[in-house]
Amino acid sequence: MNDSNWLERLSPILENYQIKPYFVEDFGSVLKVYSNKGTFALKKITPTTGTDFIRHVHLLYQKGYNRIVPIYPTMDGRYAVLHNNELYYLMPWMSNELKEDRVHRNQQLFRELARLHTLSAKEIDVSKEERTEHYEKTIQQLEKHQEFLEGFIEECENKTYMSPFELLYCLYYNEISMALRFSKERFEDWYEETKDSEKARMVIIHGKLSSEHFLYDDRGYGHFINFENARYGSPIHDMLPYLSRSLETMPKRNNDAIGLVQHYFKYFPFKQDEKLLFYSYLAYPVPMIQCVEGYYRRQDTKNELKFVRQLQRRYWHLKNSEYVVTSMFEMDKQQQLAKEGAQQQ
Template identity: 45%
Template sequence: MNYQDPVNYHELLKQYQLEIDFIEDYGKVKKVYTKSGVYALKEVEEAEIRSHDFIRILQNLQHKGWMGFVPIYQSRQGSPVVTHQNKGYYLMPWLPNTPSDERDVRYHKLFQELAKLHGTSSKEVEVKKKDIETHYTGLKTTWEDRQKELEEYVMECEKKVYMSPFELHFCTVYYEMMRAMEFGFSRLDEWNTEMEEKEKIRLVTIHGKLSAKHFLYDERGNGFFINLEQAREASPIHDLVSFYLRTLRTYPLTSLDSYEWFATYEKHFALREEERLLLHSYLAFPEPLYQCIMQYRHQRYKTELEHMQSLIRAYWLTKNIEQVNIKIFEVDQQKKIAAEAAANETET
């Protein structure tokens, strides 16, 4: 769709010494055609304009040798972010994003580049016992409260003579949710035990909003991240959990592709034991189902059919995530058994 009134952008792009031929509108991103080439102009939020944190983070990563993001051009004044009519913008080359690889290969490339990002930015920081305890008790209390809400609601539903289709389906999946929660609680308790002797934790620079649509390809088939405004220091599991939550919102999956992506990631950047335990915990808790059920219970503004469709989609997402989570757990257990057997053979 052509942008009908490029006058404001004409003034803005003078700061880059560019003259517009025409612009295509893709929401917050504008595809800018000029005599010198095609560019992507991205609008950023006011808070991001004030902080410029993501620019500083990208510059630090570049100094460390990681170039896995689409470069940001500087204006004539030497600024990577320019303001115009109380909004902020930055300019990048427009990538064609027409990879010849199959979908699954592209996901492997994404996870490989994510591992490089995490590995390049990885650092050890001291952690206080109080902070660990605060995170543990806060997360466990939140999940226990949600578990109690679900218990109360299933009892409320089962007392009815005639349940709605939604309520009937909820009661059907309820015990699966409880088993998933038990697995999540047990991994969280193990994480807390594992952290008792730890004085340091590992932080990396995370993408912050990781998804396949934020990983684009150039003409040579090389992949680069975009949309890094929410990049920050955190545990590497944040990117993994958020990616699976965004990506596995599909029909039920029968393949183990989603586990193979994780295996590719670990070939380049392996998680530590405490990180794995916390990953299992976050992946196990059926948050999408909980949110869907509570919306029906307290904010029923959609039709019964629409709520049922939302519940089924949330259930599929939960089961897809459960599949990869259990596979990671099973492979880890097999490796531990093999290591113990090898150690026993060495002793004998």
């Protein structure tokens, strides 16, 4: 779309802010608008997404958290404009030109995430029946996955000639099962820790945590953007997707990931039950299981090369997750032993 078309299309929206656009740059889901009142970011979302996230943003501001890119109100006080069945909201444009190394930027991101979680934390009521129901359903799912893995390896081993995928799966089977067993054990530990509790800690989660959604202003302060998925939930729901994506590499000892988690814990320590649940979910080899199930259920001709490559990548992810989880779990055990030893003395 050329510039005159953009100006014609956006002028009715920006009139609500008494802004006259001069020039527009398209950055995908965000438009950079040069205008008579400065430079702005105009974001488009679907009406079904709704504007509940604005309520969460305002709640955080009320609690003293201001590291969120502000959303400007229209002249009549609305925080979004409906135009041609699309919702638009307006923010200042962030320069995001801070020249820092990736590790330092990610540490700032996790420190601000911890502050966000700290300021919005609250306890909610969870009945023992709800907790038990969640536990039983999850255990049932874990056992169902283990049964599938065992059934598939028996089927593979009974063949005279295995396919390349089946052979690779047999090589990986023990490690997949170990990860699943570790996940189940931590989940059982979590239930033992919490089965008599009727409270759970909730925070406002960003919902789409990414270094791309943490921008810097001209003064070097970082701010969150893309809050459309914000909601109250467990802090784990911000941590897990970010970590899982960061572990999608070739096998390596990802001490940077461990460092980020520890950095976050300095400002927002997880309770023991939250840690157990975090370890359980992070160790759960869901990507591997989904890959194997996809191969097993494929009825037509299978693309062996495609499935083998996919299984290989998922295995790398499993090993990277294993290193992070076991390292942090062992650190916790050592700290607990040291604490018990100090108390005995």
